[in-house]
Amino acid sequence: MRISGAEAVIRCLLEEGVDLVYGYPGGAIMPVYDELYKFQDQLHHVLVRHEQGATHAAQGYARATGKVGVAIATSGPGATNLVTGIADAQIDSTPMVCITGQVGRHLLGSDAFQETDIIGISTPVTKWNFQITEASQIPEIIAKAFYIARSGRPGPVLIDITKNAQFDEFDYSYEKCTGIRSYVPVPKLKLDKVAEAAALINSAKKPFIVFGQGIILGQAEAEFKALVEKSGIPAAWTILGLSALPTDHPLNVGMLGMHGNYGPNLLTNECDVLIAFGMRFDDRVTGKLATYAKQAKVIHFEIDPAEIDKNVKTEIAVLGDVKESLAALLPLIDAKSHDLWHNEFKALQEVEYNTVIKEELNPTNGKGISMGETIEMINKHSKGDAIIVSDVGQHQMFACRYAKFNSTKSNITSGGLGTMGFALPAAIGAKMGKPEREVVAIIGDGGFQMTIQELGTIFQTQVPVKIVILNNEFLGMVRQWQELFFDNRYASTKMINPNFVAIAEGYHIKSKKVTQREDLDEAVAEMLASKDSYFLEVMVEKENNVFPMIPTGACVSEIRLS
């Protein structure tokens, strides 16, 4: 079949099972858009309002579905606008393929109009990238792109296609990629390592499980839950691991790290065996490494060999696919309960409840609405079945700390990169990927204004996402640090905001603003009952802080409750 490169791009996407792409047209990608027009019955293109939105929407789609998200942009500024989303997907291991147009082969290096070296720019933040300069390369390279993006530890791939390669015709045929000689996506599981790990786990008096997104990416939720239940070991999560185990599971002891729960942080430095699954010991989780779990023997189940001993020295590393590792591990694990040890977590949870959570959920002294009680209200009405997409800042920490989740792939947030502006477009992608689920974006007044233009995408596509703005008229997290560590010098953190409801209404999105606590219940109920998209602005107490908190560079056991 003799077809143009541009048509081949579309046919390759269809071969890879893609039915939805996010993008923004422009000069160097026009041949591909022309084919998108012809194939619109099979491949739906969502026009975003800024290319960054395309990447975050593709990420939201990928995180909600486990499939590869796709974003398309033109050359030059179109391509550079993708970079933040690509970097976010890289650090959060999100499978994504970005396709950019490029000036014609003969113009490369001539500083042509809208020419930019997107291969050079994207190299440090992509799992792989490639510039196609001949049409005949398209099928093989796109097949490789999808294989690389989704296999092993997933990540973003960028394919740059010169305009001549889009126009030129060639004999098309497609073959899926099944392997690359220089790339081992999943290290072979060593059963002796599993046996060693099992022996150490069985001998532990105070074992503690910490889990990350690897459980979700490896689709190992059921195996993981079975292990937790059989072993009776308390388990805590990183923010990307959240929702891999239901939040109300009796052995789920909460969140690790800087704004995590009191028990799991303190007891990290009390456990005798620390068992990590699919997580990378990020500094926000470990605090000061020199005093992190030094008393414990560490077992690390991980797919990426480069993560072993990167931050925390392991006693036993079990490389491989976590689903397979867990299946091999489970029969070797003694059925136990660690009640006394588990009670230590419960006692510390009680301390945290009495000093932090109670006040957050039921503010006293005439304080305004808190972020925590807003999340709790969403829990009440969603019953823990919603996908929560949070942005970055205080509201994100409240969302992760207080939201309830019954099922996996339900917490979507920018963890590693901390990208403000992530949530609104990511929520669009999540809802399009999982139309049957309720999707609630929780965003601060700062981050909202970084990608506010995606309200236009919501209006145009009528995607029924629910948007909750927790407005404290501050860049709240930075303000909190200024209060705690910079003597209350609020440098450039006060926000003078526009009338958000009027803006949302300008996009014909049903809106409501809540300023009084007594109106919150009904407003959240109305929002979640809405069949259409809904914008809810909640005016929250301006200078609340997120606690507990481990100050930067402090030890996990130095966690502060106030």
Place this chain on the structure above:
Amino acid sequence: MEDKTFTISVYSENNVGLLNRISGIFLKRHINILSLNVSESEIENVSRFIIVVNTTEKWVQNIVGQIEKQIEVIKAFYHTDEETIYLENALFKINSSLLFDEKQIQNIIKESQSTIVTVSRDFFVISKSGRRSEIEELYAKFKPYGIMQFVRSGRISVSKEKMEISTLLETFK
């Protein structure tokens, strides 16, 4: 952990952009590359990088992990100086008149076991392979007479222990 000299050997596909990807790993960690040699290995389309850095063993492990993670990298290793046989090559371009006017020059060439690559009316070129210190010694000897041009290559090295890559590459053939 103290800084040491490490030689990193990388076998990779011979693709555009991979050098950028690998050098970026050093850039991100603010580690300066002391010497870099990239050439085709004994296998067609497989490149071999030899990168010399001065850093801690912890960092070099981290770097090698990140290099090996790159899709088009087949295998990466690191070795200390004691674990490798290594040398570099240098070329000296010297005014031809010295060859005849300064008798000492011929002795220097003989004693240093360097070879004359070419001689022309205006200049001659000497090639010397060896350790950095041997080349520097030779440079110091020629310097008083005047050196028209000098260049040295990056380090090339082979490891004393077997690199499993040889068999790995065989299976790719």
